[in-house]
Amino acid sequence: MTRTRVIVADDHPTFRRGLGALLDSLENVELVGEAADGEAAVALAAQLVPDVIVMDLNMPGVNGVEATRRILRANPDIAVLVLTMLDEDEPVFAAMRAGARGYVVKGADTEDVLRALESVARGDAVFGPAIASRVLAYLTRPLSARDPILFPELSDREREVLELLARGMSNSQIAQTLVISPKTVRNHLSNVFTKLQVRDRNEAIERARRAGLGQPDDARAKSPSNLRPTD
Structure with missing residues (x-):
């Protein structure tokens, strides 16, 4: 059976190592690398070309949104699953526009995270229940020209x-x-x-x-x- 090759990118070492150990214990997942910031995630993605990167957003230096954008610009076949504490609209939509295939908030059940990982590895898009309702509302409302969702990469x-x-x-x-x-x-x-x-x-x-x-x-x-x- 082909195993899903995963990189975990998170600046909190305890969480990163714990999640990495959990994923690596699964029969169908292989943890191939860990990154403590966005710059390291970009470098590891280029070196290892994983199937999925589990990406935090709030990291020092290059944040998760910018790291996602750089990674997918170089290799659009990599799936990025955002796993973060941030559940406000701006980071959600910024991650979507950067190309993330999934967005799950930390604190979600382990089973939900694993299902999301499997889904993005298959090429599906997946969002946690709270995030999904926001995505739906966003797609049906007009945007203001000054809405940061339009160009999240800009200040x-x-x-x-x-x-x-x-x-x-x-x-x-x-x-x-x-x-x-x-x-x-x-x-x-x-x-x-x-x-x-x-x-x-x-x-x-x-x-x-x-x-x-x-x-x-x-x-x-x-x-x-x-x-x-x-x-």
Whole structure:
């Protein structure tokens, strides 16, 4: 029988080792590595190419969302199952947009965690009961242009700069609006281009407007495209 090869990424050593020992004791699971932070998880994923990574989100340095994004960018066949204390909307949807196939809150029954692991290993998507209801509500509501769910990889300030850029403002106009220096605007835009993987202002504007930025709030709320996240 083929065993599911798993990496556990969590910055709490007691929890990480305990979960790793539990998984490794299962007949159909092989624990191939442990990571104490996101950077280590990315490196181990590239080296070991596991079937599943059980990923915490709140880790030092590179957090779980960014680690998930990097891992799946390099190898989209790896399944990421988020197992975390965070159950607020923003981390849930940020993890989804990064490509996580499952999201379970720590404290769930062991059987629920194991079922989730088996599901994502098969290629299914799975969310705990509390998370599933939020996902359903999210997919049926319009998004605000300033909702961090749209571009979770951006900081609040970077999202503000992108919004003004999508409105057609120049760097100097953005600087005046936000009461910051033109150099700071350029730095924020450089970060935006890098995080969104766009080449220039035009691509950034196009990406932002497809997501609903740069529009009046009332027009955005009526847009059918805002019923679900847009890349």
